[in-house]
Amino acid sequence: MFEYLKIAWRNLWRSKRRTLITVASIFLGVILCTLMASMQEGVYAKMIDNAVRFYSGYIQLQDTAYWDHKSINNTMAWSDPLYNKVKETHGVKSVTPRLESFSLMSNGDKTKGGAFIGIDPEKENAISNLSHWVKKGEYLNSNDDGILLAVNLAKYLGVGLGDTVVMISQGYHGASAAGLFPVRGILEFPSPTMNSFGAYAEISHAQQFFTANNRITSLVIMVDEYDQVNHIQRNIKSQIGDAYTVMNWEELQPELVQMIESDRGGGVIMKAILYLLIGFGILSTIIMMLSERRREMGVMIAVGMQKAKLSLILFYETILIGILGVIAGFAISIPLIYILIQNPIPLSDKIAEAYIEFGLEPIIYFDASLPVFTDQVLIVFIITLIISIYPVLNVARLKLSKALRS
Amino acid sequence: MSVINIKNLKKIYNDTGVPVNAVNGIDLTINEGEFTAIVGPSGSGKTTFLNMLGGLDKPTVGEIHINGTQVEKLSASKLINFRLNNIGFVFQAYNLIPVLTAKENVEFIMHLQGKPKKEREARTKELLTAVGLEDRMDSRPGKLSGGQQQRVAVARALASRPRFILADEPTANLDSKSTENLLDMMEKMNKEENITFVFSTHDARVVKKARRVITIEDGKIVSDERKN
Numbered sequence: 001m002f003e004y005l006k007i008a009w010r011n012l013w014r015s016k017r018r019t020l021i022t023v024a025s026i027f028l029g030v031i032l033c034t035l036m037a038s039m040q041e042g043v044y045a046k047m048i049d050n051a052v053r054f055y056s057g058y059i060q061l062q063d064t065a066y067w068d069h070k071s072i073n074n075t076m077a078w079s080d081p082l083y084n085k086v087k088e089t090h091g092v093k094s095v096t097p098r099l100e101s102f103s104l105m106s107n108g109d110k111t112k113g114g115a116f117i118g119i120d121p122e123k124e125n126a127i128s129n130l131s132h133w134v135k136k137g138e139y140l141n142s143n144d145d146g147i148l149l150a151v152n153l154a155k156y157l158g159v160g161l162g163d164t165v166v167m168i169s170q171g172y173h174g175a176s177a178a179g180l181f182p183v184r185g186i187l188e189f190p191s192p193t194m195n196s197f198g199a200y201a202e203i204s205h206a207q208q209f210f211t212a213n214n215r216i217t218s219l220v221i222m223v224d225e226y227d228q229v230n231h232i233q234r235n236i237k238s239q240i241g242d243a244y245t246v247m248n249w250e251e252l253q254p255e256l257v258q259m260i261e262s263d264r265g266g267g268v269i270m271k272a273i274l275y276l277l278i279g280f281g282i283l284s285t286i287i288m289m290l291s292e293r294r295r296e297m298g299v300m301i302a303v304g305m306q307k308a309k310l311s312l313i314l315f316y317e318t319i320l321i322g323i324l325g326v327i328a329g330f331a332i333s334i335p336l337i338y339i340l341i342q343n344p345i346p347l348s349d350k351i352a353e354a355y356i357e358f359g360l361e362p363i364i365y366f367d368a369s370l371p372v373f374t375d376q377v378l379i380v381f382i383i384t385l386i387i388s389i390y391p392v393l394n395v396a397r398l399k400l401s402k403a404l405r406s
Numbered sequence: 407m408s409v410i411n412i413k414n415l416k417k418i419y420n421d422t423g424v425p426v427n428a429v430n431g432i433d434l435t436i437n438e439g440e441f442t443a444i445v446g447p448s449g450s451g452k453t454t455f456l457n458m459l460g461g462l463d464k465p466t467v468g469e470i471h472i473n474g475t476q477v478e479k480l481s482a483s484k485l486i487n488f489r490l491n492n493i494g495f496v497f498q499a500y501n502l503i504p505v506l507t508a509k510e511n512v513e514f515i516m517h518l519q520g521k522p523k524k525e526r527e528a529r530t531k532e533l534l535t536a537v538g539l540e541d542r543m544d545s546r547p548g549k550l551s552g553g554q555q556q557r558v559a560v561a562r563a564l565a566s567r568p569r570f571i572l573a574d575e576p577t578a579n580l581d582s583k584s585t586e587n588l589l590d591m592m593e594k595m596n597k598e599e600n601i602t603f604v605f606s607t608h609d610a611r612v613v614k615k616a617r618r619v620i621t622i623e624d625g626k627i628v629s630d631e632r633k634n
Contacts, residue, residue: 003517010505299501302462304490304518304566306483401463404497 002307008316011289019321022285026325026345029278029330030376033271034333037372038340040267042365044260047207048249050191050361053128056252057096057220058229059236061086061244066217072101072172075215085239086219091232093224096123099206103169103177104147105199107157111271114153115198116167118206118216129223130187130200135186137161144202146184152196154186161186165199172212179209190363192356219285271379279383282321284386289317290394307395314391322384326377334373340366409602410436410459411569415453415468418533428454429465430625436618438569439600443607443616451625452606453574459604460493460572461485473569490518494563496573500555502547508534508558509543517567533561537591541600560592570602577609589615610615 012019026316052058063076078097087095092139104111119385121140125131140148147165147331149157159165171177181201189195207213223232229248237246250257290297290389300310347355352362417429429451436442446452448469457463458470461477470477471494480488489495502511516526525570536545537557547555556576563571571592577585593615605612613619621629 003514007503007505014505295501296503299495299497300503301486302460302489303495303515303562304486306486309518401457404457404462 004313005316006235008313008320009163011313011317012320015289018285018288019324022321023278023324025278025281026322026380027328028340029274030326030329030380031267031333031336033274033338033376033379034329034372035366036267037272037375038333038337038366038368039364040264041369041372042341042344042367042389044264045361045367045369046363046365047256047260050189050194051253051256052222052249054130054189054194056249057127058226058249059221059233060225060247060252061219061221061236061240062217062247064243064245067245067247070217071212071214072170075099075172075212075217078214078216082240083214083219084242086221086236089232089235089239090225091225091235092220095222096120096125096127096220097203098124098220099203099210099211099212099215100217101169103167103198105157106168107159107163107167110157112153112156114150114196116169116206116209117198118203120199120203120211124200127220130224133187133189134185134186137183137256140184140200140202142202143204145181145205146201146216147181148185148187148200149183150195150197150199151186151188152208153198154183156196156201159183167209167305169210171210172215175211177210181205190361192360231376275379275383278325278380279387282384283387283390284319285321286314286318286391290314290391294398294403294406297398298400298406301398301400302404307398311392311395314395315388317386318388318391320380322380326380329376330373334368337366337368337372341368407438408475409438409440410604411435411469412459412531413469413471415455415470416466417451417458417463418466423524426484427625432468432622432625432627434620434627434630435520436570436602436604438602440618441595441596441603441616442615442618442620443605444622445607445613446622450465450622452622454625455622456552456604456606460495461489472617490515491566492568492570494566494568494571496556496559496563496576498575498578500547500559500579502555502558502562507544507546508539508554508561509578511547511558512561512565515562517601519566529565532550533564534558537561538587538594550589551584552579553581555586556580556588557591560595562587564595564601568601570604573603573605575607576605577607577612578584579620582611584597585609585611 063074065074083095086092097120101116102113103116104113121142121144125139134148135151140146149159149165154160157165161183161185165183167179167181169177223229233246233248267360297310301307344366347362347364355362412432412434414431415429416427419428420427432455441509444452444456454463458465465478475488477488479484503514506514512530512533513526516529531540534540537560539554539557542554543598550558577588580588589612592603595601605616607613617633620627621630
């Protein structure tokens with residue numbers, strides 16, 4: 001095998017310029033595709049992280065009717081044993097209760113609808129680090145009767161710290177819900193969507209407001225390891241039975257998953273076009289190589305080399321071109337991506353505005369998860385594998401007497 | 407003892423729709439240790455005959471027996487192995503593998519045979535010394551003269567210890583001195599190791615050295631002359 005590998009390697013350098021051009025095309029393709037994948041995955045990871053931390057958690061436990069009909073009437077009773085059972089499940093990092101519904105928020109002649117979320121300030125902070133995003137005022141304490149208001153909502157309503165917001169909603173089982181809540185703090189999140197999201201209140205005051213004493217809409221669960229989510233979800237389900245619905249973040253945020261998948265699909269098309277061009281580049285090199293060496297191949301078979309062994313040499317040549325391109329590409333893209341991870345690219349002007357309009361953080365994050373790199377290796381390997389069929393067929397069809405005359 | 411036995415060999419090409427009899431009924435026996443030249447004008451069928459003799463092309467009709475094996479009946483894969491172990495080839499344009507050194511070119515054949523490294527190295531050294539290239543073992547073909555390349559080709563042809571060597575116009579691209587050297591070397595191997603040589607040639611110097619001269623015209627043997 002080593003002998004054939006040696007011949008293949010030397011054959012590559014018979015036409016240095018041609019080999020270098022082919023390797024350079026793979027090199028550029030790998031750099032572009034790695035950067036593209038790293039950027040996509042970095043942005044997705046940030047979006048998921050934001051969505052999971054600020055909103056859904058990795059897993060949620062709800063009343064069985066709540067997901068299909070998100071009404072205050074489909075809440076569940078708070079239960080210490082249930083909370084403890086979930087909290088003690090292996091892999092669960094933290095758990096917090098939430099009571100969440102829609103409410104109209106008003107100040108003077110300004111009114112806007114938004115989410116009104118009752119939280120346990122301490123437990124919530126352990127999950128979403130909510131206090132970190134209080135840009136003005138203070139975070140809620142354990143028996144606070146005030147609210148934290150998202151910055152864009154506060155701006156719209158024209159309220160500041162200490163001002164009172166009127167809340168009107170529907171309470172539990174048809175009760176009217178109305179209340180006055182002083183603004184304790186203004187929240188400013190990295191995600192523009194979250195900045196218009198709504199208001200947070202201490203959970204017992206929220207329960208009082210909705211006349212939903214001791215009731216919650218969900219238990220929000222964070223896990224130690226992201227890749228253990230499904231396993232932990234199954235464990236919780238098996239412990240609590242069918243009395244509650246247990247959903248993971250993908251089920252809770254299908255729009256986000258769909259958006260990521262469709263965006264990823266767009267990336268796949270881009271990469272496919274790029275790799276298709278690279279593939280044709282490699283193929284043209286192989287075709288040239290074969291036509292130049294037709295007689296030589298004939299001689300090798302004539303003196304006693306089996307066609308399969310000759311095909312193996314040509315296969316090695318194709319694969320070696322791919323390996324060289326990938327190594328060269330990684331030599332540049334790996335350090336580059338690590339620099340970009342440390343220094344995400346902030347967007348400015350119109351592009352930043354467009355990102356904010358789409359509810360995205362105007363910063364390009366990068367990711368160095370293994371698939372960003374292994375995918376490129378796999379794709380180049382598959383391309384070279386497909387291309388290597390051509391020389392194998394060519395050798396199989398080689399007419400010895402004609403090849404020797406060529 | 408015969409090495410090659412050919413019966414009623416014919417090759418008919420029908421590429422243009424008009425049948426052409428390139429080889430038209432050859433019967434021939436070549437004995438072990440013969441030093442044979444096959445001559446004839448261009449288009450006489452020499453190369454076609456030699457290709458069939460070397461198992462590089464299949465006859466339309468007839469039988470070729472080499473060392474008792476009916477060559478044209480072998481499958482493609484078995485035929486390649488047969489050539490590897492029984493026939494040494496020397497081509498007009500040397501046809502060495504350009505990316506391998508002289509030593510590696512000779513060793514390559516034994517590598518295909520699956521010979522152990524030690525044996526390969528010893529035989530390669532012995533052969534390249536025999537052809538006078540012991541100081542050029544690590545040179546690639548591009549760095550060797552035509553005569554030197556053809557000597558490497560002869561060493562390569564001998565590497566597998568074949569029963570006979572088939573040489574297609576081996577001196578066509580060589581100057582007089584190189585031709586003389588090559589012929590002397592081949593004659594020496596023929597005499598000392600009793601290796602059978604069959605040449606196709608136009609070269610009078612080769613014909614002069616040959617101890618048997620077979621003339622082909624229009625795909626048939628028109629004369630078969632043995633010298634004393």
